[in-house]
Amino acid sequence: MRRMRYMPLIILLGVAFSQLPFNYELIRTSDLGRFESFSDTGLASNGIMDIRSYNDSLLFFGTGSGLSFAELSNPSSIQYGHFTIEELPVGGNPALAIGHGIIAVSGVLDTTVFTGSEPRGTGISYSRNGGESWTYLPQPIDSLPDESANGYQTIIWGNQEILTLAITTDIDNVSYDISVGSQYIYTANWAGGIRRYNHLPTAGETKNWEIIPLPKDNDLDLYCGEIDIEVYKINPKDPVDGGNHNHKGFGVYVLDDTLWVGTAAGINKGIISSDNCINWVRHYQSGLDNISGNWVIGFTHQEMDGFIRLWAITWATQYPETHSLSYTDNGGESWHITNPLGNESGKVYNVTAHEDSIWASTEIGLYLTLDGEHWEKYDRPVDIETGEEILSEAVFSTYYSQSHQILWVGTGDGMALINEATIVTRFWDSPAPFSAYPNPFLINDYNQIGNNGYMRFVYSNPNEHTGKIDVFDFAMDQIIHLNNPNPFSLNGDNEMIWNGRNEYGDKVANGVYFCRLSLNGKYYWTKLAVIN
Numbered sequence: 001m002r003r004m005r006y007m008p009l010i011i012l013l014g015v016a017f018s019q020l021p022f023n024y025e026l027i028r029t030s031d032l033g034r035f036e037s038f039s040d041t042g043l044a045s046n047g048i049m050d051i052r053s054y055n056d057s058l059l060f061f062g063t064g065s066g067l068s069f070a071e072l073s074n075p076s077s078i079q080y081g082h083f084t085i086e087e088l089p090v091g092g093n094p095a096l097a098i099g100h101g102i103i104a105v106s107g108v109l110d111t112t113v114f115t116g117s118e119p120r121g122t123g124i125s126y127s128r129n130g131g132e133s134w135t136y137l138p139q140p141i142d143s144l145p146d147e148s149a150n151g152y153q154t155i156i157w158g159n160q161e162i163l164t165l166a167i168t169t170d171i172d173n174v175s176y177d178i179s180v181g182s183q184y185i186y187t188a189n190w191a192g193g194i195r196r197y198n199h200l201p202t203a204g205e206t207k208n209w210e211i212i213p214l215p216k217d218n219d220l221d222l223y224c225g226e227i228d229i230e231v232y233k234i235n236p237k238d239p240v241d242g243g244n245h246n247h248k249g250f251g252v253y254v255l256d257d258t259l260w261v262g263t264a265a266g267i268n269k270g271i272i273s274s275d276n277c278i279n280w281v282r283h284y285q286s287g288l289d290n291i292s293g294n295w296v297i298g299f300t301h302q303e304m305d306g307f308i309r310l311w312a313i314t315w316a317t318q319y320p321e322t323h324s325l326s327y328t329d330n331g332g333e334s335w336h337i338t339n340p341l342g343n344e345s346g347k348v349y350n351v352t353a354h355e356d357s358i359w360a361s362t363e364i365g366l367y368l369t370l371d372g373e374h375w376e377k378y379d380r381p382v383d384i385e386t387g388e389e390i391l392s393e394a395v396f397s398t399y400y401s402q403s404h405q406i407l408w409v410g411t412g413d414g415m416a417l418i419n420e421a422t423i424v425t426r427f428w429d430s431p432a433p434f435s436a437y438p439n440p441f442l443i444n445d446y447n448q449i450g451n452n453g454y455m456r457f458v459y460s461n462p463n464e465h466t467g468k469i470d471v472f473d474f475a476m477d478q479i480i481h482l483n484n485p486n487p488f489s490l491n492g493d494n495e496m497i498w499n500g501r502n503e504y505g506d507k508v509a510n511g512v513y514f515c516r517l518s519l520n521g522k523y524y525w526t527k528l529a530v531i532n
Contacts, residue, residue, distance in 0.1 A: 042427035043068040044082035048410030050096040050350070051399040052103075054130055059399065060103060061410065062093030067105050069131060072404065080427070087134035089123040095187070099180035099254075102199060103127045106175035106187065121174040121192070126185060126199060139173060140187070140195050140209040142166035152233065155211050158224030158277045164211050164234035165243075167192045177262075177298060181254040183276070186212075188249035191236050194261055215283040217244045217265050224277035245294075246283065251313070253299035258331075260310065262296025267312055269332050282332055286314075290335040292324035293317060302353040304329070309372070311351050311358070323347045325360065327372060340367035340375040354400040359407075361395040366409060380449070381409060381416030383424040387486065390416055390424060391447040391454040391497065413447050431493060433460040433524055434517045440529035443500040443507055452499040455528075457482070457515065462492030465520040469496050471528075472514045479508055500530060507532060 047064030054060060061068040068082035089107025096105045107122035121139035145153050145166050153166045167173055173192040178185065184196040187209075194212040213234055215222040222232075237243025244265070251262030259270040259278055266285040270278040286294045293316035302309040307329055314326045314337075324339040325348055340348060340360040350361040360367040366378040382389040390413050397410035409416040414426035428437065437456045438446055447454040457469050469482040479502045486495045501507055510532045517524040 042080050042082065043070075043415075045092075046414045046426055047092070047396075047412045048415055049093060049396050051397045051408050051410050052096050052098045053399055053401070054098055054103060056401050056403045058130065059401075059408065060096060060098065060105075060131065062096035062105060064092045064412075066091070066107075067093055067096070072401075080425075083131070085134065087136045088125045089121075089136070091122050094174055094176045095178040097178040097180050097185075100182055101128060102180045102185070103131060104178045104180055104185050106178060108174045111171065118171050119174050120170040120172070121189065122170070124175055124178065124185070124187060124197075126180075137197060137209075139170040139175070140167075140189065140192055141170060141173065142168055144168050157211075157213050158227065160225060160227055160229055162213055162227065162229060162232065162234065164193075164213075165236065167236075177249075177251045177253075179252045179254045179259075181259075181272075184254075186252045186254055186259065188252040188261065188263075190248055190250060192249075193234060193236050193247050194249040194252060212278060214244075214246055214249075214261065214263065214268055215280050217246045220283050222280040222283075224273065224279055245317075251296050251298040253301075255301055255308070255310070260299050260312075262298065262312060262314075264295050264317065266294045267291060267296050267314075267326075267332070284332060284335065286321050290337060291326040292337045292339070293321035298350065300351045300353050302358065303355075311353070313348050313351060315347055325351065336372070338369070338373055338375075340369070342375070349395070350397045352398045352400065354402070357400070359398045359400070361397055361410075363394045365393055366395040366398065378409075378418075381411075381418065381422050381424055384421040386424070388424045388426070390414060391449060391456075393449050428458060428493075431458040431460050434515075434526050435459070436515060436526055436528040439527075440531050441500060442531045444532065452501070454497055454499050457496045457498065457517070457526075459494055459517050459519065459524065460492055461494040461519065463520070467494060467496070468518040469498075470516045470518070471498070472516070473508070474511055474513075476514065479503070479513065500532075 043063055045063040045065035048061050050062035052060050057072050059070045066082055067088055070078050070080050072078040091107045091109035093105050094108045104126040106124045108119050109122050110117055111120045123137055123139045125134045125136045127134045142153055151165055152163045154161050155164055173189055175187040175189050177188040183200055185199050186196045188194055195209045197209050198207050234247055235243040236247040246263045246265035248264040253260045257272045259272060261268040266283055268280050269282045270280045272278055284291055291314045293314040295315040295317045296312055298313045300311050310328050312326045315323050324337050326335050326337050328335050341362055344364055346363040348360050348362045352359045356370050358369050367375045369375045380390055390411050392411050392413040395409055395411050399408045405419060407418040417423040435458050441455040443453040467485055471479045473479055482496050508530055513528045513530055515526050515528050
């Protein structure tokens with residue numbers, strides 16, 4: 001089954017430095033439970049940001065248009081579905097986590113404010129029963145303090161009263177990472193800092209998100225009950241505005257009694273005490289410790305022979321920092337840097353561990369290492385049976401299914417399942433009879449290979465006639481003639497691929513283009529918006 005969702009993948013630029021892609025359109029066609037009518041629904045989007053395993057035969061996908069899933073009994077029998085219920089956050093899924101039998105997912109939408117387009121968090125939902133039912137929690141937002149408080153509120157932490165800047169909006173307050181512990185769901189919310197929610201069932205108790213203090217930019221630690229409340233405040237604004245980059249949470253990862261937090265100013269290691277306070281025993285920074293960069297977007301761990309290797313995705317914030325991976329084999333006492341991309345430039349988006357294998361999903365491809373130092377790059381996925389290919393160098397997520405021996409690879413252009421052969425899975429609605437995907441087509445952002453972006457024309461062709469497509473500009477001057485249908489065909493649909501260039505090899509200008517399909521003596525038209 002291959003069906004394409006007609007939704008462009010948008011580059012999220014609302015948060016400083018952020019380059020993670022999301023699609024913010026919504027599908028609201030029916031209310032689907034996990035086991036209701038999903039055999040033909042497919043994934044919500046071809047932008048697959050995250051892949052997590054509930055068990056080895058039930059996977060969940062954070063996508064650009066909402067939470068999706070797949071159930072498989074064997075590689076040839078996979079049932080895909082997606083949720084459209086109100087109990088889940090709307091929009092794309094910047095974070096997805098599974099732990100202690102709980103699935104947790106966050107949402108984000110693009111919104112327009114006076115400064116332009118900004119991301120806003122749409123909340124967090126969690127499930128205790130494999131996605132059968134969900135509990136929705138609105139995006140953590142603080143009450144507006146009275147005018148005399150100068151925007152600050154008071155919280156209790158370690159039996160001390162701590163001042164924290166009240167975050168009273170969901171703009172730039174997005175849960176970019178989630179981790180599930182035995183008692184708490186932890187979220188990294190950028191402008192909203194680091195917070196946690198007690199997920200244990202309680203009778204009649206009102207539960208709220210708790211704000212977790214972090215060391216200030218120039219502090220190496222922060223202990224419960226020992227905070228100098230005369231000088232310490234939680235403030236995620238920029239330092240020039242009295243804030244701290246280390247209070248901007250972007251990555252969070254709980255491992256037994258240790259909480260690892262990534263911010264815009266490094267890595268923080270916290271020890272969870274018996275009373276659930278967190279002692280920050282070390283704040284690691286690029287200038288002081290051997291990590292590659294101070295913008296830390298995520299973590300994973302690898303169980304080695306006799307020790308745990310912790311991986312951190314460490315991006316550069318300024319020279320001489322670099323975009324690489326940093327790892328520690330001794331709980332942070334020492335760090336090592338490895339760059340999957342070698343001398344190539346690019347960012348790592350995600351890291352997946354399975355026994356001795358580590359996969360790095362990067363903006364220029366998928367890499368594998370067995371020792372942490374020597375990396376090999378995968379070829380861009382091509383379906384061995386159909387010839388259908390992933391038209392994107394960027395890979396956003398992976399998961400290795402041990403029992404089925406499948407490597408799942410999530411991209412902005414669909415999913416690849418790599419076993420002895422490669423299967424490319426993409427989802428589209430009926431072209432009815434002629435459509436363009438994505439629309440609008442962001443030439444410089446979507447499906448990048450080399451210096452080209454790619455889009456697809458998809459058309460219904462059950463009788464397998466030879467199709468031709470002409471693209472005209474707004475003045476109806478012909479831009480290019482296409483007559484190279486992809487050999488891929490399924491259920492009577494065909495496609496043609498275009499790189500957004502005219503017949504002279506130049507990228508076309510911004511604007512609306514009129515596209516004409518010639519098929520069996522008939523003409524069919526569709527419009528395509530191009531953004532350069």
